[in-house]
Amino acid sequence: MLAEARDRAEDGDVHEKGLWRPAESGPPGRGDRARAIRGLGGFGVLAGVLVALIALPTACLTGVGARDAANWFQTDPDDLDTAGVPQRSRILAADGTVIATFFYENRVDVRLDQVAPVLRRAVLAIEDSRFYEHGALDSQGTLRALVSNLGSGEVTQGGSGLTQQYVKNLLFTTAESEEEQLAAKEVSAARKVRELRYAAAMERRFSKDEIFARYLNIAYFGGGAYGIESASRHFFSKPAARLTLPEAALLAGVIRYPYAYDPVRRPGAAKERRDVVINRMAELGWITRPEADAALRRPLGLRIHTTRSGCVTSSAPFFCDYVQREILTNPAFGATAKEREKLLKRGGLTIRTTLDRQTQKAAQRAVDRHVPHKNSAGKAAAEALVEPGTGEIKGLVVDRRLGPDAERGKTWINFAADASHGSSIGMQAGSTFKAFTLAAALEEDMPFGTRLMAPRAFTPTGFRDCAGRSVNSSGALRNSADGEGGKSFSLVTGTHHSVNTFFLALEREVGLCDTVKMAERLGMRQADGKRMGQYPSFTLGAAQVSPLRLAAAYAAFGARGRYCEPVAIKQITDAAGKRLKVPGARCRQVMDRGVADAVNHVLRGVLTKGTARGMGLGRPAAGKTGTVDDFSAAWFAGYTPDLAAAVWVGDPRGGYRYPMTGLCMDGRCYGSVFGATIPAPIWQDSMTGALAGRPASSFNRPPSHYFSKGSGEDRVKLPDVRGMKVDEAVAKLRAAGFRARIGGSVESDEYPEGTVAEMSPEPGQVEPGGTVTLRPSKGGGEPEEPAGPDDPAAPPVTPQPVPPITPGPRPGE
Known part of the structure; x- marks a missing residue:
C-alpha cells in the first residue's frame, strides 16, 4: 500500500500540489499542461517566500521577532531523525545463501562509490545539476525550473534541491502512522518551511556526498524498488555499480514520477523521459553528443527480477516461517509485537541461521517422495532434524507447500514445530515416548537383563504422580500390533519389540513421576507449551508434541546426555553491522553419560533386530518406532552421534477420523501403517542424504554393570x-x-x-x-590300586x- 501511495505522491514540490497528475494511459496531455500553467504562478510566489526565508540569517534584520526567526531556522530540529529508514532483512542458511527476504520497503543501502558514476551524473543532471554548488535552497535553480516549466507548460525540471527531496522522502518514509504520512505530504507553505529548515540542518550535519548517497538510497523508483541498488537489481538484474548510460538515464528519469514513467507498464513514456535525461546530460556537457545519440538509439533493455517478501517462495519455507515466528514472538527481539515486526521488516537485518542446505534438501526429497504434497489420501508428513550437542536445527520440512489451507497441497500450519512457531497443536507421539521410560529405568541402574512380565492386558494400578496422588485407571490397556504380550521381556527385548504392557509395567516399576521428569529434562513439553500430563499412558505417547521437540530430545541421547534447546538463529546483525543478542541453546547435561550410552545400546537394536529392522544407515545409528492408537498416526525418531531426526506421518483432518488402515496413496497400498512403514523410510532416506560424504561417529560402550544380568537378549x-x-x-x-x-x-x-x-x-x-x-x-x-606288572589287562595310561x-x-x- 505504501508503494502505491509513493507511486502517486513521490513527485517534486510542484507535482505533489496537484498541478499535474499523470494520466493512467501515458504521459501528460494538453489538459494536464493547462492545469500546470495555471498553478505555476502559485509556485513562483512560494519560491519567493522560501528564498527570502533562507536569506534571513544573512540579512540586516532588526527586532526580536526577526532575530528569533533566524535563530530558529539555523538550529537543528529536536525531532530530526535520520535513522529508521526501512531496510530489507535477509534470512541466510549456514553457508550464507539467501533463504528469504523480508521488507516493508525493498531497499538495500549502498555507498556512493558503489553507484556507477554515470548514474550519479544522470540524477544530478535531471534533478539538481548545481547540487555541489548551493546550500539547502538553490534559489537560482528554483527560478530556473520555474521559467523552464512555464515555457514548456509541464514539469520537466524539479524545483527542490536534492537535500530538500531527501528530507521530504525521509519524513514520509519514517512516518509510522497515517497521520504522520499525511503531514509529510501536506500541501502548505508551513510544510515547505519545515522541510527547508530540516534541509539546512542536513547541510550542516553531513557532507554533500553523504547527502547524495542518502538520497539515492531512499528514493522510490517504482516496481516496489526503494533505493538505487534495489532499483538496479529489479529493472536490470545487476548492481548499481554496473549500470550503463541508457540504464542510468532511465532510472534517473523515473524518480520524479515512478508511476507515470514505469518502464514495465508505460515503456513509451519511460523511454521519452530517459531521452530527456540523456539530452540534459549532453546539454550540460557531461557526456558528448555522439555518446548521447548512441544512447538514444538503445532500447530499454529491461531484465526484470522481482524480490519476493516472506517465506512463501523460500527454498526452505517452513524453516523460514519458524525463524520469522521466532523473531515475531520472542521478547528478546522487542517488547511488543509491533516492535518485533518493525525490526524484521524495516531493520535491515542479516539473519544467519543454522540451516544446512544438504540436510534440508535431503529431508524435503524424502517426505515428498513418500508422502507427495497433493497425495490422493490427504495425508501429510513432517520432519525436524537437529544436531546433537548444539541444538542447531539443520532441517525443518513439511510435505505440503506453504500457503492457504483451502488450496490442495498447501498449509499455513508448520506441523514440524510447536504452536508458538507454527500454529500446530501437536500430534500424539506413540511409542517413541518409551525411550524416556527406558532412560529412567537405566538411570536407576536396572541391568539390560532385568525382566518383567508383559500381560496381554494391563490395568493401570499403583501409579502416582509427582504430588503423590493416585492416577490409576480402571480401563485395561493392551498391546498394539507393535508388540505382543503374554510373556516376560527384558529391557532390551521389550524395547526392540515395543511391547506396550511391558512398558506400562516398567513405568510403574520406575515410577511415573521419574518417567515424566526424564522427558521434561530432555526438553519435552506439549506443543501448546504446557507441561506434560502425568497419567499411566504417558509411556505410550498420548501427549501431543511436535517433531522438533522429539528430535531435540533424541539428540540428547546421541550427545551422551547433553540436551540443548533447539535453535534456528546463530547471529543477527542490523543495517549498521551491529550484532544483536540472540537466544542461545542453553545446553546442559541432563543425564549421566553412561546412562545415555546404555540407551543408545538398546535403541541401536531397534534398527537391527526390532520393529525397524532393516532401516539402518550403514553407520552407527539408533531409533524408535511409534504407532499411535488405531493407526491414527505413525512416527519414527532416530539419531546418530552427528544428527537426530523425528518424522511424523498422519492426517491433518484428524487421525482418528481418517486412520491409516488399509491405506492406499497414489497407487501404492500399505495396509495398516506402522512407524516402520512410512516414517522410518523417510528418516532413512533423509539421514542418508544429509550425512552423505561426512565421516561417521561411533557410540560409546555402556558401563559394564548394565550387563550384570546378561545382555538382555531373548x-x-x-x-x-x-x-x-x-x-x-x-x-x-x-x-x-x-x-x-x-x-x-x-x-x-x-x-x-x-x-x-x-x-x-x-x-x-x-x-x-x-x-x-x-x-x-x-x-x-580316589586313586585306584595300580595294576601289577603281571596283570596283562592293564592298558597303558597316556594323559590327554x-x-x-x-x-x-x-x-x-
Missing part, C-alpha cells in the same frame, strides 16, 4: 557339551553363538580325564551370546593334553 538353548573333549566342546559352543573360557580342572568319576566335566551356566535356556565356563575333568577323586584356549571377551563387548 534366551536360547545352551547345548550340553559335558563329556566332550575340550576342543570339540569349544567349537560347538562357538557355533551356537557362545563364547567359551577354560576354568580349573575338577575331579570327576563320571567324565574321563581331559573331557568337560562341568559347564557354567548349565545346559538349558540362557541369554544368547554369553560366555560359558568349561572345567575339564582330571579323573576320579588340554589345548590352549584364549578367553573370550567379557559380556557386552
Whole structure:
C-alpha cells in the first residue's frame, strides 16, 4: 500500500500540489499542461517566500521577532531523525545463501562509490545539476525550473534541491502512522518551511556526498524498488555499480514520477523521459553528443527480477516461517509485537541461521517422495532434524507447500514445530515416548537383563504422580500390533519389540513421576507449551508434541546426555553491522553419560533386530518406532552421534477420523501403517542424504554393570557339551553363538580325564551370546590300586593334553 501511495505522491514540490497528475494511459496531455500553467504562478510566489526565508540569517534584520526567526531556522530540529529508514532483512542458511527476504520497503543501502558514476551524473543532471554548488535552497535553480516549466507548460525540471527531496522522502518514509504520512505530504507553505529548515540542518550535519548517497538510497523508483541498488537489481538484474548510460538515464528519469514513467507498464513514456535525461546530460556537457545519440538509439533493455517478501517462495519455507515466528514472538527481539515486526521488516537485518542446505534438501526429497504434497489420501508428513550437542536445527520440512489451507497441497500450519512457531497443536507421539521410560529405568541402574512380565492386558494400578496422588485407571490397556504380550521381556527385548504392557509395567516399576521428569529434562513439553500430563499412558505417547521437540530430545541421547534447546538463529546483525543478542541453546547435561550410552545400546537394536529392522544407515545409528492408537498416526525418531531426526506421518483432518488402515496413496497400498512403514523410510532416506560424504561417529560402550544380568537378549538353548573333549566342546559352543573360557580342572568319576566335566551356566535356556565356563575333568577323586606288572589287562595310561584356549571377551563387548 505504501508503494502505491509513493507511486502517486513521490513527485517534486510542484507535482505533489496537484498541478499535474499523470494520466493512467501515458504521459501528460494538453489538459494536464493547462492545469500546470495555471498553478505555476502559485509556485513562483512560494519560491519567493522560501528564498527570502533562507536569506534571513544573512540579512540586516532588526527586532526580536526577526532575530528569533533566524535563530530558529539555523538550529537543528529536536525531532530530526535520520535513522529508521526501512531496510530489507535477509534470512541466510549456514553457508550464507539467501533463504528469504523480508521488507516493508525493498531497499538495500549502498555507498556512493558503489553507484556507477554515470548514474550519479544522470540524477544530478535531471534533478539538481548545481547540487555541489548551493546550500539547502538553490534559489537560482528554483527560478530556473520555474521559467523552464512555464515555457514548456509541464514539469520537466524539479524545483527542490536534492537535500530538500531527501528530507521530504525521509519524513514520509519514517512516518509510522497515517497521520504522520499525511503531514509529510501536506500541501502548505508551513510544510515547505519545515522541510527547508530540516534541509539546512542536513547541510550542516553531513557532507554533500553523504547527502547524495542518502538520497539515492531512499528514493522510490517504482516496481516496489526503494533505493538505487534495489532499483538496479529489479529493472536490470545487476548492481548499481554496473549500470550503463541508457540504464542510468532511465532510472534517473523515473524518480520524479515512478508511476507515470514505469518502464514495465508505460515503456513509451519511460523511454521519452530517459531521452530527456540523456539530452540534459549532453546539454550540460557531461557526456558528448555522439555518446548521447548512441544512447538514444538503445532500447530499454529491461531484465526484470522481482524480490519476493516472506517465506512463501523460500527454498526452505517452513524453516523460514519458524525463524520469522521466532523473531515475531520472542521478547528478546522487542517488547511488543509491533516492535518485533518493525525490526524484521524495516531493520535491515542479516539473519544467519543454522540451516544446512544438504540436510534440508535431503529431508524435503524424502517426505515428498513418500508422502507427495497433493497425495490422493490427504495425508501429510513432517520432519525436524537437529544436531546433537548444539541444538542447531539443520532441517525443518513439511510435505505440503506453504500457503492457504483451502488450496490442495498447501498449509499455513508448520506441523514440524510447536504452536508458538507454527500454529500446530501437536500430534500424539506413540511409542517413541518409551525411550524416556527406558532412560529412567537405566538411570536407576536396572541391568539390560532385568525382566518383567508383559500381560496381554494391563490395568493401570499403583501409579502416582509427582504430588503423590493416585492416577490409576480402571480401563485395561493392551498391546498394539507393535508388540505382543503374554510373556516376560527384558529391557532390551521389550524395547526392540515395543511391547506396550511391558512398558506400562516398567513405568510403574520406575515410577511415573521419574518417567515424566526424564522427558521434561530432555526438553519435552506439549506443543501448546504446557507441561506434560502425568497419567499411566504417558509411556505410550498420548501427549501431543511436535517433531522438533522429539528430535531435540533424541539428540540428547546421541550427545551422551547433553540436551540443548533447539535453535534456528546463530547471529543477527542490523543495517549498521551491529550484532544483536540472540537466544542461545542453553545446553546442559541432563543425564549421566553412561546412562545415555546404555540407551543408545538398546535403541541401536531397534534398527537391527526390532520393529525397524532393516532401516539402518550403514553407520552407527539408533531409533524408535511409534504407532499411535488405531493407526491414527505413525512416527519414527532416530539419531546418530552427528544428527537426530523425528518424522511424523498422519492426517491433518484428524487421525482418528481418517486412520491409516488399509491405506492406499497414489497407487501404492500399505495396509495398516506402522512407524516402520512410512516414517522410518523417510528418516532413512533423509539421514542418508544429509550425512552423505561426512565421516561417521561411533557410540560409546555402556558401563559394564548394565550387563550384570546378561545382555538382555531373548534366551536360547545352551547345548550340553559335558563329556566332550575340550576342543570339540569349544567349537560347538562357538557355533551356537557362545563364547567359551577354560576354568580349573575338577575331579570327576563320571567324565574321563581331559573331557568337560562341568559347564557354567548349565545346559538349558540362557541369554544368547554369553560366555560359558568349561572345567575339564582330571579323573576320579580316589586313586585306584595300580595294576601289577603281571596283570596283562592293564592298558597303558597316556594323559590327554588340554589345548590352549584364549578367553573370550567379557559380556557386552
